[in-house]
Amino acid sequence: MINCKNPNRSGSKNVFCYEIIGNLKRDSRLYLHELPQQRKYRNPSHYSIREKQILEQKHRPLLKAEAHVTTSIFFVIIQLVGGVTFTYIGYDVFLKNIFESYPQIFIVFLGSLFSILGISALLGIYFLRNTYFFEDRIEVKHIFGFTIITIAYSERVSWAEVEESSDNIEWKNLIIYTKKHKFKISSSVHYNYEYAKKILTAGIPRDEVKEQRWYDKKLLFFFGGFSLMAGLLLLYLIYSMITTDKQMNYNELQEIKEVIVNEAKITRLRAGAYIKMELKSYPTFSFKMDEARYSACNAQDYVNNVKTGDTLTLFVSKKQYQTKLTKEIPLDFFGKTIGYHQIPVYELEDKNQTYLSLQDYNAEAKGQRIDHIVVLSIIGLIFLVCFSIFVYILIGELRGNSENEEPINTKYQ
Numbered sequence: 001m002i003n004c005k006n007p008n009r010s011g012s013k014n015v016f017c018y019e020i021i022g023n024l025k026r027d028s029r030l031y032l033h034e035l036p037q038q039r040k041y042r043n044p045s046h047y048s049i050r051e052k053q054i055l056e057q058k059h060r061p062l063l064k065a066e067a068h069v070t071t072s073i074f075f076v077i078i079q080l081v082g083g084v085t086f087t088y089i090g091y092d093v094f095l096k097n098i099f100e101s102y103p104q105i106f107i108v109f110l111g112s113l114f115s116i117l118g119i120s121a122l123l124g125i126y127f128l129r130n131t132y133f134f135e136d137r138i139e140v141k142h143i144f145g146f147t148i149i150t151i152a153y154s155e156r157v158s159w160a161e162v163e164e165s166s167d168n169i170e171w172k173n174l175i176i177y178t179k180k181h182k183f184k185i186s187s188s189v190h191y192n193y194e195y196a197k198k199i200l201t202a203g204i205p206r207d208e209v210k211e212q213r214w215y216d217k218k219l220l221f222f223f224g225g226f227s228l229m230a231g232l233l234l235l236y237l238i239y240s241m242i243t244t245d246k247q248m249n250y251n252e253l254q255e256i257k258e259v260i261v262n263e264a265k266i267t268r269l270r271a272g273a274y275i276k277m278e279l280k281s282y283p284t285f286s287f288k289m290d291e292a293r294y295s296a297c298n299a300q301d302y303v304n305n306v307k308t309g310d311t312l313t314l315f316v317s318k319k320q321y322q323t324k325l326t327k328e329i330p331l332d333f334f335g336k337t338i339g340y341h342q343i344p345v346y347e348l349e350d351k352n353q354t355y356l357s358l359q360d361y362n363a364e365a366k367g368q369r370i371d372h373i374v375v376l377s378i379i380g381l382i383f384l385v386c387f388s389i390f391v392y393i394l395i396g397e398l399r400g401n402s403e404n405e406e407p408i409n410t411k412y413q
Contacts, residue, residue, distance in 0.1 A: 076125060083121030090114030105337040131185065133199055138183065151176075151183055158207040159200065162214050175214075176200050177207070224390030231383035234376045241373050247362045248346055254321035256314045258282070264306040266299055275299060277312065277345070282325060287314060289345050289356060296364035297348065297356035305353060315347035315358065 094111030097104060129148065132139045138151045155178040162173050171188035174197050185200075187193035258279035266273055274290035275297070289297050306312070320343050322328040323335055331340075348356040 076128070079121050079125055083118045083125075085118065086114050086121065087118030090116070090118060104340065108337075131196075133196065138200075140183070149181065149183075151178060151181060155179065156200070156204045158205050158210070160207050160211040160214065161197075162211055174200065175210075176204075177210070220390055220393060224387055227383040227386040227390065231380050231387060234380035234383065238373055238376050238380065241369050241376075247366070248317075248358060250315075250358065252318055253315040253346055253358070254318040256316060256321070257311060258314070260306065260310055260312050261308060263308060264303050266303060273299070275302060277314070279312075279314075285324065285341055285343055287316065287343050287345050289348065292365040292368050293344060293346065293356060293361055295368070296360040298353070299355075301353060302348070302355045306350065306355075310350060313349050314345050316343050316345055320344075 090111045090113065092111075094108060094115065097107040097111065128143045130141050130143060132141065136153055138153070140148045140150075142148060157177045157179060159177065160175045162175070164171055164173060169188075171186055172193070173184055173186045174193070176183040183200075185193065185196055256279070258281055260277055261280050261283075262276070262278040264275075264277075266275055272291065272294070274288055274294050277287040277289075279285075279287060289299075319329070323331045324340070324343065345356065346361055347358045348354070
């Protein structure tokens with residue numbers, strides 16, 4: 001609103017009007033702009049420096065904030081350094097493994113993952129945004145200056161505020177709804193979040209229905225995605241167990257007599273325990289008794305009786321013996337890339353005692369396989385049922401509730 005008074009004094013050059021920009025509250029700071037009321041015959045090029053500054057001030061932003069990610073130099077440096085570091089680590093791990101005779105899939109995957117994270121962090125710098133609040137509109141601009149979206153204050157329909165947390169850090173997200181767009185700012189990256197909230201929510205209702213819907217969808221998508229992935233993984237494991245349900249026999253095994261060069265000990269992990277043997281003639285390979293082989297063996301007798309330098313008799317898979325140790329048969333892709341340096345032992349003895357027999361291994365492996373199939377089948381079906389419920393609820397949401405609906409159960413700030 002403009003209130004101008006012209007005293008009609010002879011020789012007066014300018015009459016100044018005072019305009020209050022926006023509909024801001026007192027605690028949000030008032031911006032007073034002096035606007036000169038020019039006469040028709042006056043050329044703008046004749047304005048004084050003070051008059052030009054007053055006119056230009058109208059087009060300056062009232063508030064500057066960062067949308068979605070901060071554009072502070074500190075944040076950009078952190079993202080840049082992190083991106084370069086992760087990219088270098090991934091590149092180094094990937095190259096060191098990929099040129100080995102038999103690169104391992106897990107290490108290649110790990111290096112690729114680090115590289116992807118690093119490159120994503122570097123590319124993320126391109127998506128940094130600045131947000132400018134004017135008296136009649138909001139402009140979201142790229143850090144390089146070009147405008148991405150412009151939203152007039154009159155286009156606002158409602159607003160919602162949701163809370164999030166991670167690693168004992170809590171922040172708020174403010175979502176402004178229009179008929180065509182959604183605009184979000186976050187207290188985690190906006191140093192002046194509360195001030196911006198007062199401007200953005202003035203005169204429009206708060207939509208509590210959309211807030212609750214946001215929480216419900218977040219929880220629903222998390223459990224739905226987790227249920228689908230877990231269910232499919234468990235069904236794949238069950239399929240693998242069923243298709244590989246066969247008993248080993250001596251025709252499939254190869255006998256090896258070798259000197260052990262490492263200490264006889266049991267290695268215990270949260271997932272289980274195992275015994276690893278290193279043999280003099282095959283220094284690059286580890287011969288292991290784990291899973292059903294460990295459960296069926298006399299582990300404590302092995303640790304008590306076997307010493308470094310003793311000669312052991314081992315029975316290993318004839319296929320692994322011919323592909324890895326003697327290299328009579330070429331390895332397939334998975335044999336080269338998964339567990340290449342590890343060879344399972346199916347029978348083990350020395351001159352005094354048998355520590356693992358093939359008969360005991362077959363009995364233990366069959367019992368464990370049946371137990372695993374039953375348990376995994378029940379868990380897998382539960383996960384798939386949960387995913388089906390998620391799909392049913394989601395379809396109902398898409399049919400009955402739309403983000404473009406008029407807000408209901410609203411209250412003003």
